[in-house]
């Protein structure tokens with residue numbers, strides 16, 4: 068496994084795309100891999116990274132990938148589309164209790180990019196109230212930064228907001244409110260040279276991560292996040308990249 072370096076130019080590349088290899092995308096009508104390449108080109112992007120799901124311990128929701136078919140398929144798409152910068156990766160779901168098994172599962176794969184994402188952070192956690200629920204989520208993200216497997220990118224920081232049942236006016240994970248833990252996340256990311264992604268699977272509204280966090284992270288030496296649409300169907304590839312680019316320009320110049 069040789070992951071793309073911290074400084075590899077990922078500008079104008081969609082760094083978070085699901086294909087029919089992700090069960091949740093397959094069932095949602097994901098397109099064939101070549102169609103994804105065609106869409107990326109048609110949208111004027113320089114390339115993309117295939118990042119299908121691995122969520123150990125949740126195979127009922129996300130069955131294991133057929134890794135042989137996965138790499139054979141994407142290597143062919145790479146060969147057939149030499150004008151695009153295409154990489155093969157995974158979005159790995161982090162949970163402390165499954166982290167070692169995850170590490171074993173992916174250890175020998177020829178991956179170039181790994182998004183480490185927290186999708187599961189306690190059952191019925193939102194019933195604990197906003198403060199406790201978000202603390203559970205953010206502590207899981209902090210723990211994910213010491214996962215026992217390599218990764219390049221922290222997926223969708225702020226993900227818990229997307230599913231929180233709280234009123235829209237109080238759903239925000241504000242930097243000031245969760246400062247100690249968010250500061251630790253930013254510091255550890257800078258220290259480990261791990262990038263964030265600006266996840267645009269937010270209907271263009273919510274920023275993920277948000278600006279207050281990114282400003283603090285930048286002050287600590289953090290670098291501009293990459294862009295990821297988190298598309299599960301081709302129509303969503305590169306969605307809202309114009310808004311996210313302006314947003315990041317405003318913070319990182």
Ligand SMILES: [Zn+2]
Pocket residue numbers: 158184186222223
């Ligand atoms: Zn995710």
Ligand SMILES: [Zn+2]
Pocket residue numbers: 083085158297
């Ligand atoms: Zn995703």
